[in-house]
Amino acid sequence: MSDHKYHDNVATPDDVFKLASQRTGLTEIDSDSWRDGLQLILDDLNNSPAFTPYGRERILKDSTEALGRRLQVHAYIQQHPEVLDAPIERPLIVLGMPRTGTTVISYLLDQDPGRRSLLHWQCVDPIPPAPTEGLRTDQRCLALLEEQRKILEMVAQAKVPLPHWEDADGPTEDMFIHNQDFKGLSWDSFLSSTRYAEWLFDETDMTSTYEYQKRYLQVLQSTAPGAWSLKMPSHSVHIEVLLKVFPDARLVWAHRDPYQATGSLANLWKLPKGMTHHPEAVDLEAMGRNAMWQMRYHVNRPLRARERIGDERFFDMYYHEMMRDPMDVMRRLYEWAGDPLTAEVEERMNNWLTAHPQDQYGLNNYSLDQFGLTVEQLKPVFADYLDTFDIELEATP
Numbered sequence: 001m002s003d004h005k006y007h008d009n010v011a012t013p014d015d016v017f018k019l020a021s022q023r024t025g026l027t028e029i030d031s032d033s034w035r036d037g038l039q040l041i042l043d044d045l046n047n048s049p050a051f052t053p054y055g056r057e058r059i060l061k062d063s064t065e066a067l068g069r070r071l072q073v074h075a076y077i078q079q080h081p082e083v084l085d086a087p088i089e090r091p092l093i094v095l096g097m098p099r100t101g102t103t104v105i106s107y108l109l110d111q112d113p114g115r116r117s118l119l120h121w122q123c124v125d126p127i128p129p130a131p132t133e134g135l136r137t138d139q140r141c142l143a144l145l146e147e148q149r150k151i152l153e154m155v156a157q158a159k160v161p162l163p164h165w166e167d168a169d170g171p172t173e174d175m176f177i178h179n180q181d182f183k184g185l186s187w188d189s190f191l192s193s194t195r196y197a198e199w200l201f202d203e204t205d206m207t208s209t210y211e212y213q214k215r216y217l218q219v220l221q222s223t224a225p226g227a228w229s230l231k232m233p234s235h236s237v238h239i240e241v242l243l244k245v246f247p248d249a250r251l252v253w254a255h256r257d258p259y260q261a262t263g264s265l266a267n268l269w270k271l272p273k274g275m276t277h278h279p280e281a282v283d284l285e286a287m288g289r290n291a292m293w294q295m296r297y298h299v300n301r302p303l304r305a306r307e308r309i310g311d312e313r314f315f316d317m318y319y320h321e322m323m324r325d326p327m328d329v330m331r332r333l334y335e336w337a338g339d340p341l342t343a344e345v346e347e348r349m350n351n352w353l354t355a356h357p358q359d360q361y362g363l364n365n366y367s368l369d370q371f372g373l374t375v376e377q378l379k380p381v382f383a384d385y386l387d388t389f390d391i392e393l394e395a396t397p
Helices: 013-024 035-047 053-079 081-085 102-109 139-158 195-203 207-221 233-245 258-276 284-309 319-324 326-337 343-355 375-388
Strands: 092-096 115-117 227-231 250-255 314-318
Touching: 013 035, 013 053, 035 053, 035 195, 053 081, 053 207, 053 258, 081 207, 092 102, 092 233, 092 284, 102 115, 102 227, 102 250, 102 326, 102 343, 195 284, 207 233, 233 250, 233 284, 258 284, 258 375, 284 375, 314 319, 314 326, 319 326, 326 343
Parallel strands: 092 227, 092 250, 115 227, 250 314
Antiparallel strands: none
């Protein structure tokens, strides 16, 4: 795949489908729900001068591979239709604003052998699904870990801090299933305009995405069962659709100082945009405006949803408490969820915390003013949210 050159005539979803079909040898897909999002991505790619030739190649490669995974998942379900008979029961789903400590909680939950996490490598190469005993020893997992080891070596030599890192054998975000329906914010981080994000938040029905996620999880759990622990901050924007597809989901709302989280989100985009855009097209103030706009949805939508569905569906997880005493938070979470937390699992969680200090991949330095933002400007966006929850503010970024 890496030596494949994507030509200038990739303009429609059908063109990408053809490439994905060549890559996988498969021609049948479950629905057309992926087309609208992919068309918006291609429009941005083909009409904006922002992208470098490498950037264009990279996004087309990612699109082709995402669609290829979907073709493979569909083919597997056609051969094993019984996987769809097993329900996804009482998943624990972490949501909230981006950049709120959800990675730590997902890794802690992953220390519980009774739970099942969506592993990073299984969003890269899911088919065939691995058995429980092979979840971290599968050749696909080991190959990706080796690839990552080389990347981390290069990063260390370059002394570049990583704003976000996921081990191949660790938990990832549901986003990387959603991007196979082309309705995921991960695409927005590479694009040059906000058109795609506006469509995603305001104009499209996410039902197909959550139904696809359910099928994907049913495939994975058919060989490696367990109670799912899942996370994706922007589930918070789509809570009603999420509950339509996963009606008995238990929701963990991660809270953090929203000024910090906004600066951190804008900072997160510097890497994907820097990789794919010409330097003069990387507009930090535009990234700041987009971060402010997206954060408004990430606090207002779940506040309104919670008013309708009630407090009892939510466990509130505060970033400052997670930083101070994560095990206290985990004990309270397990108690709320009605799940047993054994001494053995507590010990595994403590061992993980000891081995993974927060600044393991370098401290990220960023400030709101880098992105043309101020606390004063953001106050109205977060007033309702800060009035509702007892959030400890950190030093202004």
